[in-house]
Amino acid sequence: MKRIYVNEKWCLGCHLCEYYCAFANSGQDDMVKALKNVTIHPRIQIEQRGNISFAVSCRHCEEPLCVKSCISGALTRENGVISINPDKCVGCYTCILSCPYGAVMPSESGAIQKCELCTKNAGGEPACVKGCPNKAIVFEERQGAE
Amino acid sequence: MKYVIIGNSAAAVGCIEGIRQEDTKGSITVIASEPYHTYSRPLISYLLYGKTDEQRMKYRPDSFYKEKKCTAMLGRTAEKVNAEAKKVILDNGEEIPYDKLLIAAGSAPFIPPMNGLEKVEKRFTFLSLDDAKALEKAISADSRVLIIGAGLIGLKCAEGICDRVKQITVVDLADRILPSILDEEGSGIVQEHIEKKGIRFFLNDSAAELTDGRVVLKSGTELDFDVLVVAVGVRPNISLAAEAGAETGRGIVTNKKCETTLPDIYAAGDCAQSHDITTGQDRVLALLPNAYMQGECAGINMAGGDKRYDKAIPMNAIGFFGLHIITAGTYDGEVYTVKKGHSYKKLFTKDNRLMGYILIGDIQRAGIYTSLIREKTPLDSIDFDLIREKPQLMAFSRKERSRVLANR
Numbered sequence: 001m002k003r004i005y006v007n008e009k010w011c012l013g014c015h016l017c018e019y020y021c022a023f024a025n026s027g028q029d030d031m032v033k034a035l036k037n038v039t040i041h042p043r044i045q046i047e048q049r050g051n052i053s054f055a056v057s058c059r060h061c062e063e064p065l066c067v068k069s070c071i072s073g074a075l076t077r078e079n080g081v082i083s084i085n086p087d088k089c090v091g092c093y094t095c096i097l098s099c100p101y102g103a104v105m106p107s108e109s110g111a112i113q114k115c116e117l118c119t120k121n122a123g124g125e126p127a128c129v130k131g132c133p134n135k136a137i138v139f140e141e142r143q144g145a146e
Numbered sequence: 147m148k149y150v151i152i153g154n155s156a157a158a159v160g161c162i163e164g165i166r167q168e169d170t171k172g173s174i175t176v177i178a179s180e181p182y183h184t185y186s187r188p189l190i191s192y193l194l195y196g197k198t199d200e201q202r203m204k205y206r207p208d209s210f211y212k213e214k215k216c217t218a219m220l221g222r223t224a225e226k227v228n229a230e231a232k233k234v235i236l237d238n239g240e241e242i243p244y245d246k247l248l249i250a251a252g253s254a255p256f257i258p259p260m261n262g263l264e265k266v267e268k269r270f271t272f273l274s275l276d277d278a279k280a281l282e283k284a285i286s287a288d289s290r291v292l293i294i295g296a297g298l299i300g301l302k303c304a305e306g307i308c309d310r311v312k313q314i315t316v317v318d319l320a321d322r323i324l325p326s327i328l329d330e331e332g333s334g335i336v337q338e339h340i341e342k343k344g345i346r347f348f349l350n351d352s353a354a355e356l357t358d359g360r361v362v363l364k365s366g367t368e369l370d371f372d373v374l375v376v377a378v379g380v381r382p383n384i385s386l387a388a389e390a391g392a393e394t395g396r397g398i399v400t401n402k403k404c405e406t407t408l409p410d411i412y413a414a415g416d417c418a419q420s421h422d423i424t425t426g427q428d429r430v431l432a433l434l435p436n437a438y439m440q441g442e443c444a445g446i447n448m449a450g451g452d453k454r455y456d457k458a459i460p461m462n463a464i465g466f467f468g469l470h471i472i473t474a475g476t477y478d479g480e481v482y483t484v485k486k487g488h489s490y491k492k493l494f495t496k497d498n499r500l501m502g503y504i505l506i507g508d509i510q511r512a513g514i515y516t517s518l519i520r521e522k523t524p525l526d527s528i529d530f531d532l533i534r535e536k537p538q539l540m541a542f543s544r545k546e547r548s549r550v551l552a553n554r
Contacts, residue, residue, distance in 0.1 A: 005551065005554075006552055008551070049540050054539075055551075068160070069435035071188045072198070088203075091465070092188070093472060093509060094434070096513060097512050098435065101514070101539065101550060102513055102539070
């Protein structure tokens with residue numbers, strides 16, 4: 001199963017992954033229109049301190065605490081991808097309480113949002129990976145991941 | 147193999163999914179008094195609030211029982227468990243044999259003795275879909291609603307009906323709201339927020355005398371009301387297990403494999419006790435995530451797998467009128483408090499561990515704190531000053547970050 005992996009040594013802290021994520025999930029086809037003068041709410045987020053930076057997004061855990069804890073059945077894991085059904089989500093945030101990586105967040109609609117590996121938008125493959133200028137974010141198979 | 151499950155909520159669903167991880171063939175029979183497809187019980191307040199509907203609040207899709215090859219006997223009540231003959235006896239006398247049994251019978255509203263309660267015509271509890279439907283029928287835009295109980299259930303009920311009734315008054319014996327999840331200061335912040343929606347509180351008080359439409363409180367205050375909701379608390383449904391001979395405390399006693407003291411009988415969810423690693427005590431943790439995980443653990447073990455439910459902690463995510471609250475663990479140890487604008491944070495540390503926390507308002511990435519409690523992370527192995535400021539993976543070692551983010 002292909003996963004998003006992050007190599008913090010290569011991360012420039014440029015935040016481009018956040019912008020590509022926000023654009024890919026905006027439903028728009030013009031990046032300028034989608035992002036200009038807009039406060040973005042990306043599903044991947046950079047942590048930065050001093051000269052260390054790295055991107056954090058959903059790990060699509062094999063034992064997903066968010067899915068097991070979801071009170072509405074809105075979060076599911078199918079074919080290794082954890083996704084959210086925003087119609088079912090009531091925004092209780094039990095998943096935010098549960099995720100050990102802080103990779104689930106409130107969305108503007110009141111439901112939660114999270115990385116779904118760009119399976120639900122037009123991108124088809126993770127936009128953060130495509131947009132990362134230094135290959136600090138990769139989408140590949142690694143041993144030990146289901 | 148014949149699996150039988152009494153109950154049809156989170157623990158039962160967890161059990162079904164746990165069994166099917168190990169055994170795709172054995173027969174599973176689900177017995178539940180409620181005639182409904184599995185639904186999310188905590189969503190009944192959201193149903194009244196208009197944030198969900200009966201279809202969307204189903205806990206699993208319509209195809210669930212079929213896909214998991216379950217026989218769902220819904221609307222049927224298990225009256226007795228015969229542990230020696232390994233049979234469940236139903237309300238119509240029918241006997242259902244089992245090889246492995248899960249008791250996930252949930253809990254029932256506790257109604258304390260109150261003078262004159264029987265005189266109140268429109269009185270309700272708030273735990274099931276039928277409760278919510280009955281309450282919905284009874285209220286109108288002119289209703290004055292009296293809620294006894296300022297805990298999670300009472301206040302979620304208040305939120306659910308707030309825009310549909312004229313007035314809501316909440317009475318509680320305790321001196322503050324939500325005492326099961328908040329400290330004094332936190333209770334005050336949330337109460338103030340809820341009061342802005344016009345909801346009135348009478349705390350440190352109780353119903354001394356009820357008549358239909360009128361209550362005299364212990365303090366002497368007299369109030370008129372049209373509809374009464376009793377939401378004082380719940381009691382675990384332990385009688386089936388107790389009568390069958392299982393050891394019970396406040397809930398059904400279980401071990402880390404979710405087994406009861408009777409052979410081949412497991413228990414999970416609101417009716418069962420589990421081991422709270424933050425207090426070291428066995429107690430009922432009546433929370434949906436715990437119910438699911440206990441049920442799943444039971445199911446895996448019932449089907450011959452090997453699973454331990456050994457990381458149970460109290461935890462809660464809840465919101466009222468847009469103000470979010472996330473709490474976990476126990477409030478024991480050294481306290482670190484931050485108040486910023488409308489946000490409130492309290493962390494409790496002891497013996498080099500995070501024991502518990504309260505977040506009100508800013509709840510971003512709370513799960514990183516929860517994980518410190520659940521995994522008993524030694525605080526000297528991380529940059530605690532950093533993580534105290536806000537939950538972040540930066541506080542962990544480079545090696546740990548690489549394990550988590552790069553699988554290396």
